[in-house]
Amino acid sequence: xxxPPLRLPRLGLRKxxxxxxxxxxxxxKRFGSFSAIEGLDFSVDPGRVVGLVGPxxxxxxxxLRCVVGLLEPNAGRIEIDGEPVASRRAKAGLAYVPDYPAxxxxxxxxxxxxxxxxxxxxxxxxxARARALLNAFSLESRHNTMLVALSLGMRRIVSFVAALALxxxxxxxxxxxxxxDPEAVVVVREALLAVASNGTGVLLATQxxxxxxxxxxxxxxxxxxxxxxxxxxxxxxxxxxxxxxxQVFLTALGKGAGIDLEQVFGAH
Amino acid sequence: MLIRAILVCSWRRLRPFFAANPLVAAVALLAAPxxxxxxxVAGERVAPSLSTALLEQGGVIEALVVAIVINGAxxxxxxxxxxxxxxVFGPQVSVAPIRRMxxxxxxxxxxxxxxxxxxxxxxxxxxxxxxxxxxxxRVLVLELVLAALCASAFGALVAESAPAAAxxxxxxxxxxxxxxxxxxxxxxxxxxxxxxxxxxxxxSLVASPGAILVRSAALAGMTLAASLAWLYLxxxxxxxxxxxxPRITWLRIPRSLFWAGAAVAIKRLSRRTELRRQIVAIxxxxxxxxxxxxxxxxxxxxxxxxxxxxxxxxxxVVLFALAAAGVDEEGxxxxxxxxxxxxxxxxxxxxxxxxxxxxxxxxAIAPSYVLARPSPSLLVEITGFACFVLGVAVISGALVPWxxxxxxxxxxxxxxxxxLVGVLWYLVGKVAAPIAASGAPExxxxxxxxxxxxxxxxxxxxxxxGGEHS
Numbered sequence: 001x002x003x004p005p006l007r008l009p010r011l012g013l014r015k016x017x018x019x020x021x022x023x024x025x026x027x028x029k030r031f032g033s034f035s036a037i038e039g040l041d042f043s044v045d046p047g048r049v050v051g052l053v054g055p056x057x058x059x060x061x062x063x064l065r066c067v068v069g070l071l072e073p074n075a076g077r078i079e080i081d082g083e084p085v086a087s088r089r090a091k092a093g094l095a096y097v098p099d100y101p102a103x104x105x106x107x108x109x110x111x112x113x114x115x116x117x118x119x120x121x122x123x124x125x126x127x128a129r130a131r132a133l134l135n136a137f138s139l140e141s142r143h144n145t146m147l148v149a150l151s152l153g154m155r156r157i158v159s160f161v162a163a164l165a166l167x168x169x170x171x172x173x174x175x176x177x178x179x180x181d182p183e184a185v186v187v188v189r190e191a192l193l194a195v196a197s198n199g200t201g202v203l204l205a206t207q208x209x210x211x212x213x214x215x216x217x218x219x220x221x222x223x224x225x226x227x228x229x230x231x232x233x234x235x236x237x238x239x240x241x242x243x244x245x246x247q248v249f250l251t252a253l254g255k256g257a258g259i260d261l262e263q264v265f266g267a268h
Numbered sequence: 269m270l271i272r273a274i275l276v277c278s279w280r281r282l283r284p285f286f287a288a289n290p291l292v293a294a295v296a297l298l299a300a301p302x303x304x305x306x307x308x309v310a311g312e313r314v315a316p317s318l319s320t321a322l323l324e325q326g327g328v329i330e331a332l333v334v335a336i337v338i339n340g341a342x343x344x345x346x347x348x349x350x351x352x353x354x355x356v357f358g359p360q361v362s363v364a365p366i367r368r369m370x371x372x373x374x375x376x377x378x379x380x381x382x383x384x385x386x387x388x389x390x391x392x393x394x395x396x397x398x399x400x401x402x403x404x405x406r407v408l409v410l411e412l413v414l415a416a417l418c419a420s421a422f423g424a425l426v427a428e429s430a431p432a433a434a435x436x437x438x439x440x441x442x443x444x445x446x447x448x449x450x451x452x453x454x455x456x457x458x459x460x461x462x463x464x465x466x467x468x469x470x471x472s473l474v475a476s477p478g479a480i481l482v483r484s485a486a487l488a489g490m491t492l493a494a495s496l497a498w499l500y501l502x503x504x505x506x507x508x509x510x511x512x513x514p515r516i517t518w519l520r521i522p523r524s525l526f527w528a529g530a531a532v533a534i535k536r537l538s539r540r541t542e543l544r545r546q547i548v549a550i551x552x553x554x555x556x557x558x559x560x561x562x563x564x565x566x567x568x569x570x571x572x573x574x575x576x577x578x579x580x581x582x583x584x585v586v587l588f589a590l591a592a593a594g595v596d597e598e599g600x601x602x603x604x605x606x607x608x609x610x611x612x613x614x615x616x617x618x619x620x621x622x623x624x625x626x627x628x629x630x631x632a633i634a635p636s637y638v639l640a641r642p643s644p645s646l647l648v649e650i651t652g653f654a655c656f657v658l659g660v661a662v663i664s665g666a667l668v669p670w671x672x673x674x675x676x677x678x679x680x681x682x683x684x685x686x687x688l689v690g691v692l693w694y695l696v697g698k699v700a701a702p703i704a705a706s707g708a709p710e711x712x713x714x715x716x717x718x719x720x721x722x723x724x725x726x727x728x729x730x731x732x733x734g735g736e737h738s
Contacts, residue, residue: 103599103600104532106536111532118521118525119603120607120608145513146512
C-alpha cells in the first residue's frame with residue numbers, strides 16, 4: 001500500500017533560472033587494467049529525474065563521480081550545457097549528495113550549511129530554504145550539533161538539505177535512500193520531485209527499486225559498467241513484460257533463478 | 269600477518285603518491301642517506317662551543333637535560349596521543365579473537381618503535397662529537413639518547429594514562445602513581461626536585477664509564493617498563509568521544525572564501541578530540557614548566573628557561589600546521605564539486621592553521637616571558653623562528669599529508685617536516701649571514717623571515733591543494 005504524500009512546507013521554490021542539460025557521451029573510466037565503466041551514453045534534461053540502478057560494483061558511483069568531476073573519465077565527454085564538468089561554470093549549476101558524507105565532521109549543521117552557501121556563493125534565500133528543509137526532516141533542533149555526533153542517516157539528510165537548498169539546475173545524488181528512515185525517504189522523494197517540477201534535472205543512483213519506480217522518469221540499468229537497459233518505467237515494463245522494476249532488474253540481468261543454498265551451506 | 273597487512277597497505281597507499289610526485293620521491297631518496305651525515309656534521313659544528321660551555325658554564329648541563337626531558341616527553345606524548353589505537357584495522361577485523369595488544373603492536377607500536385630507533389641513531393650522531401670532547405667520553409652518548417627515549421616513553425605513558433585516570437580506570441591511576449614514585453626516587457638520588465629521575469644525567473659529565481653504563485641500564489629498564497605499560501593501556505583505549513555541541517560557536521563562517529577557509533580550519537583543528545587535548549597539554553606544560561624551572565632551578569639561566577619553553581611550545585604547536593592539509597583532505601568531495609576558487613579556500617585553510625598554532629604558541633610562552641624578562645628583540649626573534657617552522661610545517665603537511673588514522677603517513681609527515689626545516693634553515697643561514705654582516709638588525713631579519721615563510725607557505729599550500737582538486 002502506498003503511503004499518502006507528505007506535504008512539504010514552503011521551500012521558497014522558484015523556477016530554476018537557467019535550465020541546464022547534462023550530456024554524457026561514450027564515457028569510460030579505467031582503474032589500472034580494470035574497466036569500471038565503458039561507453040556510457042545518456043542525458044538528463046531539465047525537470048527530469050533519471051535513476052541509475054544495477055548490482056553492487058556495476059559502476060553507478062563511478063559514473064556519478066565522473067559526472068560531478070571527482071573522477072576524470074578516460075574516454076568520452078561529460079558536459080553541462082556545453083561546458084565540461086571540470087569548469088567552474090558547470091560546477092556552479094550542479095549540487096552533489098555523496099554516498100558517504102565523510103569529512104568536515106567537526107562542523108555543526110549550521111556551519112556546514114553556511115560553508116556550502118559560501119562555496120556556492122548562494123543568495124540569502126538559501127538560508128530560508130535550508131531552515132524549511134531541516135524542519136521537514138525534523139532536524140531543526142540539531143542545527144548546533146556537530147556532524148560527528150549525528151547518525152549516518154542524519155548526516156546524509158544534512159547533505160540533502162545543503163544540495164536541495166541550493167536549488168541547482170542539476171542535482172546528483174548517490175545512494176539516494178541509503179541509511180535513511182522511511183519518513184526521510186518520503187521527504188527526499190517529495191523534495192526531489194518538487195525541485196524537478198521547478199526545472200532541476202536530477203540524476204540519482206539507488207539500490208531501492210521501489211523508490212526508483214516511484215521517483216524516476218527514466219531508469220538506466222547498468223551491469224559490469226555497461227548500459228543493459230534504459231528508458232522510462234513504462235517502456236521497461238513493456239519491453240520485459242514485467243510488472244515491477246524488480247522483475248525488470250532480475251530479468252535483464254538473468255538472475256531470476258537465485259542461488260543453490262544447499263550447495264553453499266550443505267544439506268541440513 | 270597483521271604487520272604485513274599494515275606494510276602492504278601503507279606501501280600501496282604511498283606508491284601512487286610517490287609516482288604522482290616524483291620530486292618528493294627524489295628528495296626522500298636523497299634525504300634518507302643524507303640525514304645521518306647531516307646529523308654528524310651538525311654535531312661537529314656545535315661540538316667545540318657546546319662542550320666548552322658544558323664544562324665551563326654552570327647550569328648549561330641542567331638546561332640541556334631539561335630540554336632533552338621536556339621535548340622528549342612532549343614528542344612522546346604528541347605522537348602517541350594522536351596515533352591510531354588498536355582499532356586501526358577497522359571494526360570487522362578488530363573484533364577477531366586476537367589480543368588487542370597484538371593489534372596495537374602491529375598497527376602503531378612497531379612503526380613507532382622503528383621511528384624512535386631511527387631518531388635515536390640521529391641523536392647519537394649529533395651527540396657523538398660533543399661527547400668525545402668531554403671527560404666521560406663517547407659512552408656518554410648512550411646515557412643522553414636513553415634519557416631522551418625514556419622521557420618519550422614517560423610522556424607517552426602520561427598522555428595515555430591521564431585521560432584514562434580521569435575516567436577512574438584503576439590501572440591508569442596506578443601507572444601515574446608509578447611514574448610519580450620513580451620521579452620522587454630519582455629526585456632524591458639526583459638531588460633535583462624538578463629534574464626527578466633524570467637528575468643523575470646532569471652529573472654525568474665527570475662520571476666514570478662504568479657508572480654511566482649502570483645508569484644507562486636503569487634508563488633502558490624504565491624505558492621498557494613505560495613502553496610496555498603504554499602498550500597495555502593504549503590497547504584498551506576508549507574511542508574518542510565528541511561533544512554533541514561545541515562550546516565555541518561564535519566564530520561564524522564568513523562569506524569570503526579565504527576567511528571561510530581560515531574559520532573552518534580553526535574550528536576543525538580545535539574541535540578534534542586528539543588535537544584539542546594537544547592544545548591544552550602544550551599550553552599547560554609550558555605555562556607550568558617555565559615558571560617551575562625559574563622558581564626551583566636557579567642554576568639554569570632565565571634566558572635558557574625561556575629558550576627551552578619556546579622550543580617546547582614550537583614542537584607542540586607544529587602539529588596544527590602539519591595536520592592542516594591532511595584534515596582538509598577529508599572534505600575533498602565538497603571542495604572538488606564546489607564552483608568556488610580552487611586557490612583562495614586552501615590558502616585560507618593554511619592561514620587559519622598557522623594562526624591557531626601561533627596563538628597557542630604565544631599563549632604558552634607568555635608566563636615564562638613575563639617572569640624571565642628577556643629583551644623584546646629576543647621575543648621577536650623566537651616568534652619569527654616559530655613562524656618559519658610553522659610555515660615549513662604547512663608546506664611539508666601539504667606534500668606528505670598527516671592522517672589521523674594512519675601511523676605510517678604520520679611518521680612520514682613528521683619526518684618530511686624535520687627534513688624540510690633542517691634543509692631550509694641551513695639555506696636561510698647561508699642567505700641571512702651576509703645580510704646580518706652588512707649591519708641589518710637580527711630581529712628585523714627574523715621578523716621578515718617569519719612573515720615571508722608564512723606568506724610562502726599559504727601560497728604553496730594553495731597551489732598544491734588547489735591544483736590537486738581543480
